Amino acid sequence: MNAISNLNIQRLFPDQTFRRGFDYYRRNLVSDLKYDRNFELWTAIVSGTEDYFVEIDTSDLGNGILKTRCECPAYATYDSCKHVVAALLSIANDDFQDPSVLKYKMTNRFMEAVSRTNEASRGNLDFKGERVPMHVEYILKQDHNDRLQLEMKAGAARLYVVKNIGDFLEHILQEPASYTFTKTFAYSSEEHYFLEQDRAIFQILNAIIQNEELYRGDIPYYLDTWSSSKRRLTIPPLVVHELLSLLSERDVKLETNEGSYEDISMVTGDLPLQFALQKNAEDDLVLDVGRFKEMEYFSDYKLLFYNGTFHRPDNQQLALLDSLYDLGQISGELPVPAEQADAFVSEVLPSLKKLGSVGISDDVARGIVQKPLKAKLFLDLEEAAITGNLEYHYGHHLIHPFQDDAERDVMIVRDVEQEQKIMQLIEYANFRYNGRHLYIQLDEDDLYVFLYEILPVLDEHVELYLTTAVQNLIVDNAPSPTTRVSVDAATNLLEIGFDLSGIDQDEVTNILDAVIEKKRYYRMKNGGLLSLETNEFESVGQLFADLNIDKGDIQDGRVEMPVYRSTQVDELIDTKKSYDPSFQKLLHQLKAPEEQVYDLPDNLNATLRNYQITGYQWFKSLSHYHLGGILADDMGLGKTLQTIAYLLSEPKEHPHLIVVPSSVVYNWKNECDKFAPDLEVAIMTGTPQERLQKLTDRKDADVWIVSYGTLRQDFELYQEQTFQTMILDEAQYIKNYATKTSRAIRQIKAGRRFALTGTPIENSIDELWAIFQVILPGLMPNQRAFRQLSHEKVAALTRPFILRRLKRDVLTELPEKIETVHHSELTDEQRNLYVGYLRKLQSETAASLQQGGFNQNRMKILAGLTRLRQICCHPALFMENYTGHSGKLEQLLETVENAKASGRRMLIFSQFTSMHEIIMKALDTRDIDYFYLHGGTNSEARVEMSNRFNDGEKDVFLISLKAGGTGLNLTGADTVILYDLWWNPAVEDQAAGRAHRFGQKNVVQVIRLISEGTIEEKIYELQQKKRELIDQVIQPGETMLSSLSEDDVRELLSI
Structure with missing residues (x-):
């Protein structure tokens, strides 16, 4: 419902623009007119030289602001155009087609008016008792502008003229209500009542009066006389259909230019029009419009009235009625000149049949x-x-x-x-x-x-x-490409070929080059144009793009690819396929390693579980094609044993190189001696001179074991050596592509490369990319392109080369792991310190973030967060003169004593070395014996302490979280206590995995100690929110924490 009248619209635009817009409106070039009540927005399509989209925003119309927009060039230049004018006129003239939504902006005043009258109506639904009913007579009159004006009479015993409809309704719709008709009769709601049908009509009439200005704009062109008398009310087009439907059920009279009617009705459907086409005396066609001249056409209301009935034409009929209206008023016949006869019967006659029946005389029909x-x-x-x-x-x-x-x-x-x-x-x-x-x-x-x-x-x-x-220009039955794939045993490469039926092979390469160049067609030698826009050729083009195949890569209609692209090629091919048996075998080995049948070595001194045999088959399947991969089994599932079984099975051509963290060098040596005593193992440790001597004396050993640090130092000594296989244990050590260690390892010559890690992704998916740059260079795109890949795409690329099993899935007999959180309260001294440091850090950090200096102050912010965490653990970690207590330490000691009393043995992890010293002092005072492993503990001592603990010596093992999170088997413990939280929960999971692993016989309880109401609770919540990345890329079950973002810091500090 638009409050802009047609006169107002004319004033808004230059004369020429308005005239052109009015012409567009009269020609019905406005279509798809819609109204969004939520945004108070009109949209329409206006057809001109092109179809233009028009928007009219009436949300600020109450403040006199009308916002418009059109796609046409004129609007972009002048901020107005004829298309906007046409759309506004359509809105003003009720051309909106959707009957389920109001055609115009329905103002809140109108809705409130209806609501108030509804409430008044509901107030009158009580028992009427002896009250007298009121009778109402409605009189509709056609004015000189073909509008309907309403008058009323009302009364009980007799009817009285309502001299002021507005005043009448204002009094009648109140509660209690009274209204004086004459000196001798007055209405009182205590003595009289109106029927509900009449009150429904009153509601609409009252809303019209309250919104008179709005409805003035609803009746176009005629603003000179609204209601010349207060006893009459002009009916606006917006409500005429609803009002006439209600009036048709009441006592109503209609006075038109043609006569009076005591009863009216409203119908939708066929119009009562009859036309006749015949010839006159001059043998010309004549159209008789019949009774149309006897009808009243209310063009503003889009209603046709005949013999007491209002007919509602559809939009198509309305356009025809407009053109017939003047004819019907002037004459009942339309002569058709002979030269226009063909056009008349072709264009006019079919349209007339949409309005009504058309009678054609016999002499005319014979000539059509x-x-x-x-x-x-x-x-x-x-x-x-x-x-x-x-x-x-x-x-x-x-x-x-x-x-x-x-x-x-x-x-x-x-x-x-x-x-x-x-x-x-x-x-x-x-x-x-x-x-x-x-x-x-x-x-x-x-x-x-x-x-x-x-x-x-x-x-x-x-x-x-x-x-x-x-x-001949059109290539009928365009050839559908068939993609052939085979494995060249000599080169260990995939050979991908393309066949195009009916096309010489010498043209196939040119066609494929055209596909790579994204051409739409290829001109054949015979002159025909072969379309390259079919689904099949588009699929070939997408295959080339995904595999980074360029024109120079295609020779004789074929291209060669590394075998590690096998599953990717299989997934990407979307044309007809023809796979050689060699390629089918390769796919089967990559997709179903558990179904392979490589024999286990007879001299393996161990019995493998079924899932470990699958891991062995996976190793062998990839190795057969000189491929590598990542064994990413959950901690405690025997990655070391599966690897040793594979190395033992391989023919002795060159030595195998195992690169490990320094802390587990001897552990690997012991495991090799235990499970594969026939393997000659050399440990590359000692001083530089000793290591150089070993490289000379032990160069014929089957297996070389070296730490990451030693390999980085002695890299030049390894450069000339060719290794049969390189095994990278705890491969997260090479997760940073730019480090010297990663660069050194990438230059080692090895026929096959495998990585072992329970956490292939710790902080970022870039770490997975870095590992694959070592084990399968070329599989991944460059780092920038890799970062653009979806997690689903990364998973598809890496799936055949990552084998991951979770303990809960394969070790069904493994005892349960119970994880609990124990909350402790800060002591009063701790709390005062904590609150002071927190407020200071919040203030400094908020200032940094407000100035956009998060990256510049990242280290300072992280140091402040660490200080808060240290206060939670024990303020003495950084305050030398602190003499108070720690609520968490007291809880730990109580937990240790209760666990010992229950016969439980425990591992206590902390990332702070100073915290271990505080804990050791507290344990010493209680005569509780313990082992302690930290970053300075050498490999031999680590192994010795682990064996002694597993043999039952001492009940407590203090371990540095980072130093002891990998390479340890401590199944002698059944309780793991994480004294403080690490940013990366994967490190905590590794720590818990020291006890909850293969060989454990007891239920393992993992206890996290968290200070209540502190940043530690926020860290724990943050960990839980960020455990999805590996689930998407690898398999469910792994965890990670991305580097802290600005939003993370805001959440941690509540700022």
């Missing part, structure tokens, strides 16, 4: 031909042009649309709508007419567009007749 259109287009190739002739056939009558001036003794009812569509297509195809035939001058690109885009559309509307020359 009504046959379906059959259009034919004949095309030929003449030098560099396509020529054509267009024909319309109606039965046996032929029409040449560009030169037809033949006289006929019949009138043909032509399919004007279809002919117009065909002509639009002819124009769209850029055909020109030279007086003899149609023609198009085309270069090769335009010719392709014509053949493959325009012809199919023309074919839907006309019958095409092509000469041989034109047919």
Whole structure:
């Protein structure tokens, strides 16, 4: 409902713009008019030289602001245009088509008015007792502008004229209500009542009065007289349909220019129109509009009235009624000149049938031909042009649309709508007419567009007749590419070939090059244009793009790829496939390693579990094709044993190199001696001179074991050596691509490379990329492109080369791991310190973030967070003179004593070395013996302490979280206490995995100690929110914590 009247619209625009917009509106060029009540926004499509989208925002109309927008060039220049004018006029004239939504902006005042009257109505639903009913008579009168004005009479015993409708409604709709009609009669709600049907009408009338200004804009062009008397109320178009429906059920009279009616009704459907087409004395056609001249057409209301009934035409009928209205008022007949007879029967006659019945006299009917259109287009190739002739056939009558001036003794009812569509297509195809035939001058690109885009559309509307020359340009039954894949045993490369049936192999490479160049077509040697826009060729193009195949890579219609692309190639091929048995075997080995049948070595001194045998088969399957991978089994599932079994099974060609953290060098040596005593193992440790001597003396050993640090130092000594296999244990040590260690390892010569890690991703998915740059260089795109890949894409690329099993899935007999959180309270001394440091850090950090200095102050912020965590553990960690207590330490000691009393043995992890010293002092005072492992503990001592603890010596093992999180088997413990939280929960999981692993016989309890109401609770929540990345890329069950972001810091510090 728009408060802008038509007069107001005219004032808003320059005269020329308004006149053109008005012309567009009268020509019904506005369509798809819609209203969004939530945003108070109108949208429409206005057809001009093109279809333009128009928006009209009325949300700020109450403040006198109307916002508009149009896509046309004129609007971009002048901020107004004829399309906006046409849309506004359509809104003002109720052209909105959706009956389920109000056509105009329904103002809150109107809704509130209806709501108030509804409430008043509900207040009158009580028992009427002896009250007297009121009778109402409604009188509708047609004014000189063909609008309806309403008058009323009301009363009990007799009827009285309502002299002021507004005043009447204002009093009647109150509660209690009273209204004085005359000196002798007054209405009182205590003595009288109105029927609910009348009160519903009152509600609408009252809303009209309250929104009179709004409805003034609803009636276009006629603003000179609204209601000349207070006893009359002009009915606006917005409510006329609803109001007339209600009035038709009441006592109503209608006075029109043609007469009076005591009863009215409202119908939708067929109109009561009858037309007659006949010939006059001069043998010309004459259209008799029949009773139309007896009808009243209320154009503002879009209603046709006849014999007591209002008829609601549809939109298509309305346009025709507008054009007939003047005719019906002036004369009942329309003479049709002979030269316009064909056009009349083709264009006017079908439209009249949409309005009503059309009677055709026999002498006229005999001269009318009504046959379906059959259009034919004949095309030929003449030098560099396509020529054509267009024909319309109606039965046996032929029409040449560009030169037809033949006289006929019949009138043909032509399919004007279809002919117009065909002509639009002819124009769209850029055909020109030279007086003899149609023609198009085309270069090769335009010719392709014509053949493959325009012809199919023309074919839907006309019958095409092509000469041989034109047919030869189109490659019928375009060949569908078939992709062949095989494995070249000699080169260990995939060979991908492409077959195109019916095309010589020497042309296939050129066609594939055209696909890579993203060309739309290829010109064949025979002159035909082969479309490369089919689904099959687009699939080939996508395959080339995904595999980074360029023109130079294709030779003789074939391309070679590394075998590690096998599953990727299989997933990407979306054409017909032809796989060689060698490639089928490779796919099967990569996708189903558990189904392979590589024999275990007889001299393996261990019995493998089923899942470990699958791991062994996975190793062997990849190794067979000189591939590598990541064994990412959960901690405690025996990655070391599976690896040793694989190394033992391999033929002795070159030594195997195992690169490990320094803390587990001897552990690997012991495991090799235990499970594969036939392997000669050399440990590359000692001083530089000793290591150099070992490289000389032990170069024939089957297995070399070296730490990451030693390899980095002695890299030049390893450069010339070729290794059969390189094993990277705890491969997260090479997660940073730019480090010297990673660079050194990438240059080691090894036929196969495998990584072992329970956490292939700790902080970022870039770490997975860095590991694959070592074990399968070339599998991943460059780092920038890799970061653009979705997690699903990364998973698809790496799936065959990552084997990961979780303990809960494969070790069903493994005792349960119970994880609990124990909260402790800060002591008073701790709390005072904590609050002071927290407020200071919040203030400093908020200032840094406000100035956009998060990255510049990251280290300072992280140091402040660490200080808060240290206060939670024990303030003495950084305050030398602190003499107070720690609530968490007291809880730990109580937990240790209770666990010992229950016969439990425990591992206590902390990341702070000073915290271990505080804990050791507290344990010493309680005579509790313990082992202590930290970053300075050498490998031999680590192994010795682990063995002694597992043999039952001492009940407590203090371990540095980072130093002891990997490479330890401590199944002698059944309780793991994490004294403080680490930013990365994967490190905590590794720590818990020291006890909860293969060989554990007891239920393992993992206890996290958290200070209540502190940052530790926020850290724990943050950990839980960031455990999804590995689930998406690898398999469920792993955890990670991305580097702290600005949002993370805000959440941790509540700022």
